[in-house]
Amino acid sequence: MTELELKKFPQHVFGQAFTTVKCEGLSYLPWLEKRIRASGGQVHTRKVEDLWELYGSYDVVVNCSGLGSRELVGDSQLFPVRGQVLKVQAPWVKHFIRDGDGQTYIYPGAFNVTLGGTRQKDDWNLSPDPQNSRDILARCCALEPSLQGAWDIKEKVGLRPSWPGVRLQTEILAQDGHQLPVVHNYGHGSGGFSVHWGTALQAVQLVKKLISPLKISTSKAKL
Structure with a gap:
């Protein structure tokens, strides 16, 4: 990142910027199934x-x-790694931001913005943890203060195999x-x-x- 770009993140001394692809599971998985059926596969x-x-x-x-x-x-x-995220409406956020070890991230998508997250080994709890949610929102707002204006905040939990x-x-x-x-x-x-x-x-x-x-x-x- 350039010095000008880094000014947005005064708590960091360096950063990387690149263009990549974000895969939207809600659209991608149905597309995969359609592709299987179209090629003669059965589900x-x-x-x-x-x-x-x-x-x-x-x-x-x-x-x-x-x-x-x-x-x-x-x-x-095989063990679970629990992941909790927030799905919010913040349509002005157009670029992803990922901090440090990757536990704090902001990923804009087609339907909402994903704020994360947690990485909790051997934790099978599928219920949202209010403290996790507060921590996630605080960490993401520190990176992108405008997220304080986000609305329709939903908590999501999944287990990574x-x-x-x-x-x-x-x-x-x-x-x-x-x-x-x-x-x-x-x-x-x-x-x-x-x-x-x-x-x-x-x-x-x-x-x-x-x-x-x-x-x-x-x-x-x-x-």
Whole structure:
């Protein structure tokens, strides 16, 4: 950042400015589903309590169940990182601001401005914490004082599925003489939208290696 730009943040001695893309989940996820259907894919909604329930119906299972993998596959290394944010109306805010270690941020979007946040390991609480909200608003207003005029403030809480790195690997489950090939792809933490496309492509390569001995074309494999 230039000296002139830094004058807006007198408590900081340096900064970086760049142009990037912000992904809006509310629009992006429906678009992804539409893309899947348009390419001939099928979307089914059902509860699966054991991957072996899928045996016989699918040649390969790709497990992207996030925190659900703690119970689904007994992964005790998976843990939540609680994130609380505020969604506010402040249409004059046009640029994002991210401070220090990334726990304080202001992200304008298509529908509102996101103010954050928290990063609380092993915290399963999905109820908004009033003190967290006060801290978030105070920190963000210190960066952008005009946010004191924001309105329609809503509290949001989510759990980021975290792992010691992303779990992107193959596992061959065995039971009663049968085998079920599985590709695990979860544990992205707070970086899911940032790295999901790359990890998905890697997962596809793992699937191809699994189905190659079965002589199944990728166009016919059931994923």
